[in-house]
Amino acid sequence: MTAEPVETPTTKTRYDAETLASLTADATQIMARYPDPRSGLLPMLHLVQSVDGYVSRDGILFCAEMLGITAAEVSAVATFYTQYKRRPNGTYTVGVCTNTLCAVMGGDAIFDELSDHLGVGHDETTPDGAITLERVECNAACDYAPVVMVNWEFFDNQTPESATALADKLILGEDVVPTRGAASVCSFKQMSRVLAGFPDGRADEGVGAGAPTLAGLSVARERGWTAPEAPAADAADGATGQTSPPVGTPGSSAERTPTTAPDTSVGKDKKSGEDAK
């Protein structure tokens, strides 16, 4: 099937014709995903970062021109979210989780060590342009704390020593292998294109949920625990066929009476009935 030709906008940007045509075609695809094209602004900002390495002045103008909004409106969004960079980003964003669990498990020490080793602070980039160091919030990987992310790929159970060795490899251009997920780490620009909604085909690589994440499920299976049956409801949801009782009514999660032994023995050892030590 031949793609529809996309008209490039009259522009105040300084993109060359080829870059502008490519950006316009991609942005047109993004805008078409939403009932209101303006809803495409967030992925369009990632698209701009995939070309410029940050949200540039030209990128802001491009988004504004495509969406028929002002540059000030685009800037207001771009400056709200920390994933949008206002200065050229390093090839790799090294994000150290310093949220509560990772912090107490060593995340603060990892950040301090990396900061000393690289000579940069939070949201600063090494002079060679290889690494932008960040403190990041919880990545929902607390079971592998402390966690370091490289362009949003997981490096689990890190130490100051392993994190600095990782950073050194990135600087030298050596391959690094994430603990879970994709088998390699791509560049910030490539990752930004994925975040703009253009898959690179690597989403299903590697281990998704590892043993620590599945520990609760394993215990439940060993002990024969199952989720309680959903109560019958008068009408199923038309879209999903599933039923869910209104909050506050019998059978809703807020009102549910425990129905299984483990639910009624929280804090107790199942076999002995004693308080868990």
Ligand code: FES
């Ligand atoms: S606190 Fe670090 S991943 Fe949750």
